Amino acid sequence: MVWDREKVKLMFEILSKSYDIIPEEYVSLWAYLTYKDPFKVLVATILSQSSTDKAALKSFRKLDESLGIEPSKLSKAKLEDIIKAIEESGLQNQKARAIKKLAEIAKEIDLEKILKEGIDSARKKLIELPKVGYKTADVLLATFGMPVIPIDTHVERVVKRLGIVRSEAKYEEIRMKLEEIIPDQYRHKIHLLLIAHGRAICKAKTPLCSKCALYDLCEYPKKLK
Ligand code: SF4
Numbered sequence: 001m002v003w004d005r006e007k008v009k010l011m012f013e014i015l016s017k018s019y020d021i022i023p024e025e026y027v028s029l030w031a032y033l034t035y036k037d038p039f040k041v042l043v044a045t046i047l048s049q050s051s052t053d054k055a056a057l058k059s060f061r062k063l064d065e066s067l068g069i070e071p072s073k074l075s076k077a078k079l080e081d082i083i084k085a086i087e088e089s090g091l092q093n094q095k096a097r098a099i100k101k102l103a104e105i106a107k108e109i110d111l112e113k114i115l116k117e118g119i120d121s122a123r124k125k126l127i128e129l130p131k132v133g134y135k136t137a138d139v140l141l142a143t144f145g146m147p148v149i150p151i152d153t154h155v156e157r158v159v160k161r162l163g164i165v166r167s168e169a170k171y172e173e174i175r176m177k178l179e180e181i182i183p184d185q186y187r188h189k190i191h192l193l194l195i196a197h198g199r200a201i202c203k204a205k206t207p208l209c210s211k212c213a214l215y216d217l218c219e220y221p222k223k224l225k
Contacts, residue, residue: 003163003164003181004181005181005182005183007181008181008186009186010217011162011190011214011217012190012193014213014217015190015213015214016189017213018213019193019200021192024053024057025054025196026192026195027044027045027047027053027060028041028045028139028143029143030044030057031043031060032144038111038115038144039071039102039106041140041143041144042102042129042132042136043060043063043102044056044057044060046099046131046132046136047059047063047086047089048089049091049131049136050090050091051089051090051091058088059086062086063082063085063086066081067082067085071102071104071106071107072103072107073103074099074100074103075100075103075104075106077100077103079096082096082100083096097130098131102129102130102131102132105129114126115140115141115146119141119147122137122141123137123141126141134171134172134175135150135151135152135171138150138175139152143188145188147179147187148175148179148187149175149179149182149188149190150191151174151175151178152191152195153198153204154194154197154198154199154202155174155194155195155198156174157198157202158194158202159174159178159194161207161218161219161220162214162217162219163219163220164178164181165177165178202214207220
């Protein structure tokens with residue numbers, strides 16, 4: 001069965017019944033719900049790069065308690081102090097440099113205004129910021145209610161195994177295919193649900209197909225037969 005809007009709706013219903021979305025397990029969402037501040041959400045998302053959301057959340061809290069996550073404070077903070085506060089999230093040297101630079105830039109630009117410019121314009125401007133690629137930009141846009149689907153490592157793995165996109169597909173191809181078949185109102189939730197599914201069942205090394213609620217919809221077990 002080809003992946004179309006009907007099949008996606010079925011997947012959405014199954015995943016919605018299988019997982020609760022707990023904000024603490026998604027650091028960007030948690031930062032959004034707690035502060036509604038794009039700078040803080042960007043910092044949270046940078047901390048989550050190549051890290052777990054749990055470690056990123058710990059680093060976020062430590063950074064906030066020790067230095068304060070505000071452009072005026074982080075732009076003046078010593079790099080070593082930022083590094084120390086965020087070390088739990090890993091890649092702390094790179095991330096600290098990016099966060100400090102981002103703080104300097106955020107004093108000059110209005111992130112909220114950029115978000116209001118619409119998806120294409122905002123995305124273009126966001127990816128010029130330090131350590132902000134398409135995924136991080138899309139997380140910010142989705143978190144602030146725009147109908148985009150950020151493709152993180154879990155989302156990519158799961159949609160490839162499900163057969164929604166070809167296994168060689170890169171970021172933009174995956175995003176465009178998903179946006180073609182997923183209605184606006186489901187996009188952010190599906191992103192979160194696919195992450196939950198990737199963490200719990202469709203694991204990177206060994207997917208737990210025999211326990212998977214999406215088994216009948218998925219291409220992967222059929223390929224193994
Ligand atoms: S059936 Fe297996 S490969 Fe397919 S989504 Fe479920 S766990 Fe992943």
